[in-house]
Amino acid sequence: MNKRGWIFLIPAAVFGLLAAGFYAGLGIDPNVLPSPLIDHPAPRFALPPLQGEAQGFSSADLKGHVSLVNAFASWCAPCRAEHPVLNALAHTGRVPTFGIDYKDKEELARAWIAELGNPYTRIGADDGRVGIDWGVYGVPETFIVDKDGRIRYKHVGPLTEADVERTIMPLVARLER
């Protein structure tokens, strides 16, 4: 190819790079957003309890130990799917799970918990404002908070057993040291 000829390769080369990018992009879920709060202190909040419960859930509850914070709602179908995983996790007693009942109706939430089991050490009823402070944009979402009250990890979407085994528990173990 003569000297002038290489310029004609540019469109093909550009396209090649783009195609590689698209291929890599197929593996990315556009709906999962990274949280800017990672390694930042958890927001300060105090949520009222569900009706009938004594204590709500506030940022004080997160100090001194590694915790899981799970945003859920009775109107959320994937939350129902992940609930057995949370129950199993609570059963092991390894790490406390706190619940944010996100934009829910109290009676429906209580019925939901009664039906599916309560893995939460504490539950707070949120009208959405505290969720905004946590950067919650959908349910379910689960956060790992370390001993100093810093957010260290965010999982968007329902937790599976594989997630718990491969990601959550190892990180919890590391944070406890």
Next chain:
Amino acid sequence: MIDEIGHFALVLALCIAVLQAVVPLVGAARNDAALMGWARPAALAQFLFVAIAFFALMHAYAVSDFSLANVAANSSSMKPLLYKLTGVWSNHEGSMLLWVFILALFGAAVALFSHNLPPALRARVLAVQAMIGVGFLLFILLTSNPFLRLWPTPAEGAGLNPILEDRGLAFHPPCLYLGYVGFSISFCFAIAALIEGRVDPAWARWVRPWTLAAWCALTIGIAMGSWWSYYTLGWGGWWFWDPVENASFMPWLVGTALLHSAVVVEKREALKTWTILLAIITFSLSLLGTFLVRSGVLTSVHAFASDPMRGVFILLLLSFYTGGALILFAWRAPQLAGGGLFAPISREGALVLNNLLLATAAATVFIGTLYPLLLDVVAHQKVSVGPPFYTMTFVPIMIPLLVAMAVGPMVPWKRGDLLAAFGRLKFAFLATAAAALVTLAATGARSLGAACGLALAAWLLAATLTEIAERVHLFREPLPAVLRRALSLPRAGWGMFFAHAGMAVVIAGITGSTAWTEERIVSGRPGQSFEIAGYTIALDRVSEVAGPDYTAARADMRLMRSGREIAAMHPEKRFYPVENGAATGVAIHTNLLADVYAVIGDPDGTGAYTLRLYYNPLVPWIWLGAAAMALGGLVSLTDRRHRIGAPVRRRRGAVAARVQAAE
């Protein structure tokens, strides 16, 4: 039974496409007329079988045959017949079948209307066309087959998304696809030219009608989609720079550049390589659009249910067609002979500027649409690109283009004088200044942007009028002579007039709607009245009505001005039980200069409803202007020059016969 026939017809079409892709190419290489002759009947047969498959699917929808999984997932027996039929393309599988149907339709059209094409060129064009058909037919049969059965057959279907049940939207996809897929013919012509190693002015003349037809359809399709968004709400406005909207806008921009660039090839035999590249890029952008919508890589209101497996397949198709074409381009384009000379200041030079600006505009939209994806892949960082980006980057590119659109037609071919061109634009300068001053005077200094927008529109419109007036010698000859000239002008001249004038009207419409929209959001009870933009809207009653597949809260409103009643308006809020979804029926009253737009929202429980009232000045001009642009394209399409060859031959034959008879 009909479903089986449809399925089988699709497989047959694939087989024919494979033959059509191979045999004529071999024939063209060997200059074997018999083998080349396979192209036309194969294209017609391919169309026949794809049509059988398409109408078989349509039939299944019409009779609500829920044994087909596709019908069960996307239709219900309660739908009105129109929406059953148009539901065919409301989903991924059906719309892919529509895609190959239109592909085969264009192939058949080329087979039928190409008497004046050299056989080798026609054979190659149809062969490449068939290659595209093979890829997409395989895609359908392997990953997106609409003829898959569902057992046990459900008694009722899942229904159509209520927001899609609309007359305007029903025809938006076919129109859009006529555009997208129509550009495949330009692509095929480009590939054929690369294989032959030759681009001559005749090639440009053959390519133009197909490109024009596709461009017209795409213009109408985009305008329809935009108009639909406007009166259906949910999107808020008429253009949101959504990735899928952008995916249809990019081929339009590049297609417009292609139309103009082909003129230079025809006139001056120059810009050949660039025009070939544009033809490849236009269709590649159509393919890219197909990929973006159906692969799940981008978030969009438009996207079909995402399936990465399908995404990989379409990416493979895209890589094969676009990658293959660009590699062929790199190999063969350097051998295309350079062409005629022209000065930078000339009509050709203006068309080069047009191409530069349109290509940059398309690249801007491209960068904005794909940057989030590519940044995520490369740097694992997520950003989002919304309308503010496009407003700041796209608009500044359009402004010089609009200025140049007025000057370009004033500059002669080959070598021109810019000052002389500006001299001919005296009327346009006056009109621009007048528009700016009147706008500022009428609406105050804060609407500087609006004054600029209307000034630009006036500039372009006045220049376009000046150009056509000069050509028909308006004011220089008596009226009958002028009219005679007007009628005998080449249609392409009128085509340009309508297209450029239409653009000016669109710019005016965009300016008006962006600058002077008025809004009132209130909580209203029956019996109350509200003022907006000098109109009074009285809410008389809100009642429950039932449609074929929905129930609705329907408001009875009266639109009045100065006490006089102008129109009744009936906005609705509909609920569709089968799909468990809602849709809004907006009420619009238009006098073609402005729209009054009323929406009823949810009740607040105390008998009051949220009402949204808008006054949108000049918005109808956006769609009227787009219609004028499409009309311009259609008029150009009927130009005599696109039907070269056949009439001359016949005349020669008649003359020869008469000569023979005389001897």
Next chain:
Amino acid sequence: MIRALLSALALVAALAPAPAHAVRPDEMLADPGLEARAREVGRELRCLVCRNQSIDDSDADLAHDLRVLVRERIKGGDSNDQVVAYVRSRYGDFVLLRPPFELGTLLLWGGPLLILLLGGVAIARFYRARDDVAAPPLSAEERRRLAAVLGEGTER
């Protein structure tokens, strides 16, 4: 400098407060100036659970919550930039409809201008290459004929 230029462009482009198709009457602020500012901010924020809508145009609950939050903070005295920063600190860059001006978005904001310049350079080179094409030199016979023709012209 670039910021100022881009802000000026934004001013030209932002011709009027855009209509917001999901704002509810009970959300709107009483002061039209503050409400207009809330709309400006709303236009910059993406509804994260919708597909490509601003919080002003979306019916989603999250959009409603954010609209209320924006208005609260504006009433509380925050500037437009501060409100946007507040939401951005919680949701990240993706919530911004206007991509930030930073190193990672250099190609994004600079891309269009870069392409325009590259295209302009390519066109300039195209024209110059044309000018550089010299006509093939005349042979001796051709030169004699040319002289004869020119000479004839001046004699007449």
